[in-house]
Amino acid sequence: MLVVKFGGTSVGKPERMKKIATLVTSMPGKKIVVLSALSGTTNTLVRIGENLLAQQHTAANNEIAELEKHYLQFIKELYSSESYKAIGEEIVSRYFSLFRLLAAGKFDDRSYRELLAQGELISTELFYHHLQEIKISSRLLPALHFMSIDENQEPELEKISERLKPILETMSNDILVTQGYICRNHHNEIDNLKRGGSDYTASLIGAAIRAKEIQIWTDIDGMHNNDPRIVKKTMPIAELTFDEASELAYFGAKILHPSTIVPAQKYHVPVILKNTMDEKALGTVISDKGSRGQFKAVAAKDGITAIKIKSSRMLLAYGFLRRVFEVFERYKTPIDMISTSEVAVSVTIDDNKNLSKILEELQLFGTIEIDDNQTIICIVGNMLSEKEGVLKDVFQSLANIPIRMVSYGGSPNNISILVSTSQKDKTLNLLNEGLFNL
Ligand code: ADP
Ligand code: ASP
Ligand code: MG
Numbered sequence: 001m002l003v004v005k006f007g008g009t010s011v012g013k014p015e016r017m018k019k020i021a022t023l024v025t026s027m028p029g030k031k032i033v034v035l036s037a038l039s040g041t042t043n044t045l046v047r048i049g050e051n052l053l054a055q056q057h058t059a060a061n062n063e064i065a066e067l068e069k070h071y072l073q074f075i076k077e078l079y080s081s082e083s084y085k086a087i088g089e090e091i092v093s094r095y096f097s098l099f100r101l102l103a104a105g106k107f108d109d110r111s112y113r114e115l116l117a118q119g120e121l122i123s124t125e126l127f128y129h130h131l132q133e134i135k136i137s138s139r140l141l142p143a144l145h146f147m148s149i150d151e152n153q154e155p156e157l158e159k160i161s162e163r164l165k166p167i168l169e170t171m172s173n174d175i176l177v178t179q180g181y182i183c184r185n186h187h188n189e190i191d192n193l194k195r196g197g198s199d200y201t202a203s204l205i206g207a208a209i210r211a212k213e214i215q216i217w218t219d220i221d222g223m224h225n226n227d228p229r230i231v232k233k234t235m236p237i238a239e240l241t242f243d244e245a246s247e248l249a250y251f252g253a254k255i256l257h258p259s260t261i262v263p264a265q266k267y268h269v270p271v272i273l274k275n276t277m278d279e280k281a282l283g284t285v286i287s288d289k290g291s292r293g294q295f296k297a298v299a300a301k302d303g304i305t306a307i308k309i310k311s312s313r314m315l316l317a318y319g320f321l322r323r324v325f326e327v328f329e330r331y332k333t334p335i336d337m338i339s340t341s342e343v344a345v346s347v348t349i350d351d352n353k354n355l356s357k358i359l360e361e362l363q364l365f366g367t368i369e370i371d372d373n374q375t376i377i378c379i380v381g382n383m384l385s386e387k388e389g390v391l392k393d394v395f396q397s398l399a400n401i402p403i404r405m406v407s408y409g410g411s412p413n414n415i416s417i418l419v420s421t422s423q424k425d426k427t428l429n430l431l432n433e434g435l436f437n438l
Contacts, residue, residue, distance in 0.1 A: 001168070002027060003211045005034040005180060005202035009219040010276040011123055012039030014077035017130060020217070020276060024175060025136055032141070032205055034180045035127055036198040037119025038074070041067070042181075048099070049115050052107040060103055068096045071122070078126060084133045088126065095122050114190045117144075120179035120198070128177050138175035141167065147183040147201060149191060152332075155183070155200075157263060161208035168209060178205075199257040203271065207263035214264055214271045216256070221275040222284030223248065223255055225297045226432050230425050233438045237284050239291035244380045245271070245284075247414045251378030252301035261286065294390070295381040295435040296413075300424050303350055304336065304374040306404060307359070310344040311366025320365070321345065327361045336376060337407045337416055346405055348376065348418060371404060375424045379415040379431065386412065397434025401427050 004024060011017050024033055037045075044067050051060035075088030095118055102111050120143070128140045146163035148156045167176075180198020185191035193200045199216055206214035223245065224234040240248070242265035249256035255273065264271050270287040309324060324345065328335055331354035335347045344366075349355075352372075362368050384390050391408065394415060405418035419427050432438045 001209055001211045002029060002031040003034060003202050003206040003209075003214045004031050005198055005214070005216050006036065006276065007198060007216070007218045008036045008039035008041070010217050011035055011037075011127065014074055016276065017078060017127055021127070021130055021134060021136065023217075023276075023279065030171060030174050030176075032176045032178060032209075032211075033127075033138075034178055034198055034202045034205065035120065035124050036180050037123050041119040041123070042116065042195070045116050045119055048103070049107075049112040052103055052115075053109075053112060057103065061100075064096065064099050064103065067099075068092065071096075075126065078130055079133055081133065084129060087129055091122065091125050091129070110189055113192060116192055117179075117182040117190045120181050124177050124179050131175065131177070136175065137173045138177055139171075139173045141176045141178040143179040143182050143201065144184055144190065147193075147204065149183050149185050149193070151186045153185075155193070155204050155263070157204060157208055157266075160204060164205070164208055193257070193259075196254070196257040199260040200263075203260045203262070203264045203269075206269045206271075207267045210267055211269050214269055215274055216260075216271060217274045217276045218255060219275065219277055220255065221278055221281035222273045223253060223286075223297065225295075225436055225438070226428055227253070227298075227300060229254075230300075230428050231432045231438075233432065235436075235438065236281070237296055238282060239289065240284060240286045240296065241290050241413075242286060242288060243411065244296055244382075244413055245286040247378055247380050247411070248297055248299045250301075251299045251376055251416070253297070253299040290382065294384070294387060295379065295393075297381075298377060298379050298428060298431050298435070300428060301336075301350065301376045301378070302421055302424070304348050304376050304418065305350075305352055305355065306337075306346055306348045306371040306374050306418060307362070308344055308346045308369040308371075309362055309366050310369070324362065324365060327358055330361075331358050333358060337405055337418060339405045339407060348374065348405070371420075373421045374404060374418050375421045375427075377417050377419060377424070377427050377431070379417075379435070380413055383412050384415060385409050390415070393435055394431070397430045398427060401430065 006020050048060045048063045071092045079085045079088050131138045180201040181192050202214050222236040226234045228234045242261050246261040250258045274283040275281045333349050333351050337348040339346050401423050403417050407416040
């Protein structure tokens with residue numbers, strides 16, 4: 001069984017949706033097709049939701065009307081026959097009636113999450129009917145029937161697996177079409193796996209059913225060695241280990257949702273990144289298998305806050321770090337980077353929700369300093385800590401960049417450095433020249 005995921009741009013135009021129908025049909029064997037919302041839709045739904053939460057009804061209704069026009073045009077081009085165009089109109093009218101109903105009612109966080117889920121629900125329904133029209137047998141499998149998260153927002157992999165088992169045993173079609181991104185939470189409400197979550201859906205399904213392969217089709221020919229949105233000359237990477245890909249995804253390579261690799265790695269299901277716009281391109285294979293290459297890639301994660309706790313009296317006493325970490329644990333705030341000296345410890349976090357409460361508690365341990373608007377630059381490679389000159393290459397490349405923190409040796413394939421976000425673009429470009437000669 002294959003799990004095949006197509007992102008927003010891969011379904012964002014009628015001709016692309018038609019193209020992926022042909023592509024999926026040409027793949028041998030059974031597959032679960034995971035779709036994102038059409039490109040731009042989730043962003044628009046976010047804006048509509050935020051306007052409604054802020055009581056800006058006119059702005060929200062204008063956005064709804066614009067989006068509706070877009071979908072009406074989309075179905076005109078997607079379907080050929082009058083009867084399918086009529087089905088398309090019925091689908092669009094049903095979804096947009098719901099949007100207007102949600103907009104007119106008491107709009108709260110729960111309605112917001114319900115609104116966000118509609119992008120994937122409509123794209124899969126439109127695609128399913130396109131397959132019907134071209135006489136490809138398939139079945140629409142509602143993700144809200146099997147994809148769930150627990151009270152800590154963690155996917156319930158065992159339950160997902162149990163729910164999918166009977167569906168697969170009785171699968172009479174070669175193609176099941178389902179929604180990425182959306183799920184139910186522990187209150188059984190509609191929820192989601194956070195932005196970009198369709199990749200995570202594909203990986204969770206792939207792990208749950210022990211798929212042969214998880215294919216992630218997007219608008220670029222695989223994982224590149226640097227962020228192509230910031231650096232002009234980048235190149236695709238043919239092979240990555242799960243560990244390397246996991247570091248890159250977690251530390252900001254937008255091509256993958258940060259948690260995508262975790263379930264796939266647990267069950268050793270290879271993840272293949274492919275380009276819908278260039279099917280022949282090799283893409284990137286992510287698996288257990290290592291590959292050569294000292295430096296593989298760099299990625300950047302913004303929105304980081306560094307917290308320094310200075311406490312000459314206590315730092316070296318045993319139990320001190322545990323008490324510091326317990327503060328972050330109490331507020332469910334993960335720490336990304338750590339560096340220590342004899343008199344201070346610095347940590348970084350990417351979630352500032354509970355920052356003021358955390359700081360209040362940390363003040364009991366010593367003097368606190370905060371640097372916000374920081375970016376973690378993650379350099380990933382093969383056995384970096386076993387090679388000579390690795391740090392020299394990194395620091396030489398960044399000779400003119402002020403570096404706030406460094407983390408090295410935590411894993412054999414990662415060096416993380418913390419810089420001010422204002423230095424991010426320059427840092428990525430300098431590393432591209434210094435480490436990859438590009
Ligand atoms: P999809 O809508 O298919 O999920 P995304 O926009 O989420 O696609 O991810 C693909 C985009 O990720 C690319 O167009 C590219 O701009 C961006 N990206 C950022 N870093 C990388 C990287 N290291 N390699 C490849 N793409 C990257
Ligand atoms: N549609 C969702 C988003 O834009 C999920 C995804 O595309 O992966 O975040
Ligand atoms: Mg994405």
